[in-house]
Amino acid sequence: MQDVLAITKALADSNRVRALMALREGELCLCHLIHLLELAPSTVSKHMSILQQAGLVETRKEGRWIHYRQADAPAGSPVHGALQWVQEALADDAQIQKDDARREAVCCQSREELAECYRN
Amino acid sequence: MQDVLAITKALADSNRVRALMALREGELCLCHLIHLLELAPSTVSKHMSILQQAGLVETRKEGRWIHYRQADAPAGSPVHGALQWVQEALADDAQIQKDDARREAVCCQSREELAECYRN
């Protein structure tokens, strides 16, 4: 029960759902997600931590960057089912499509542009 | 997005999940659910209203009783997918199995026993 509730609670916030959907087509590091969601670094970090606790997201450390990706849980597991469900349910969502476009732009930004969010 | 969030928020509370799972094998009226969850009538009413708003449950009015049942949403819809997912994820859950046993007992209770929750 607790693991299921961790998943549903993680999915019960629009910013976390947007972040999770942004990871559909490959991994992103935190600064990408900060730009995508337009929230403070500490806020996004907390959101990703909640997604990770629920098992929906995994991380990969590369130097001082942390790359987030959707978890590749075994088929039939609650996490796998939840990821399948949310992606199918939001395939045509307007906000997600806006984010997809923005994701492209953000990924093309230079390291300097991405780092601005930490300095201001 | 909003409809998906309504579903995940509805599923992000253990009492609502328990109520929803109790409706797997047929409809129940509010007094049954009150006994099952051991909460105040107003609280259970609110929970069921949230599940209904999310489209996860439907109601049938019969006299002064309101029977709740799981929604039979079309296959492929977010609601259908969510119901499938939660039932698969919690098939072997300990709390749900306890509730299943309790459900049997509650359904056998007389109308007087069921009505006590409104009087005390």
Add this chain to the structure above:
DNA sequence: TAATCGCTTCGTTAGTAGGCGAAGTGGCGG
């Protein structure tokens, strides 16, 4: 038609969750 029944709505209270900025942590580069 008056009383009762099953449920809902209202108002309140306590606990939780999301947001931010400031300070802390650990890995890299100069």
Add this chain to the structure above:
DNA sequence: CCGCCACTTCGCCTACTAACGAAGCGATTA
């Protein structure tokens, strides 16, 4: 090894949510 960079943790504030009892509402029963 000193400072910087990407990220996390902490402390605080605001807003929301779950819980309850009391009062209200529509439908049935007496």
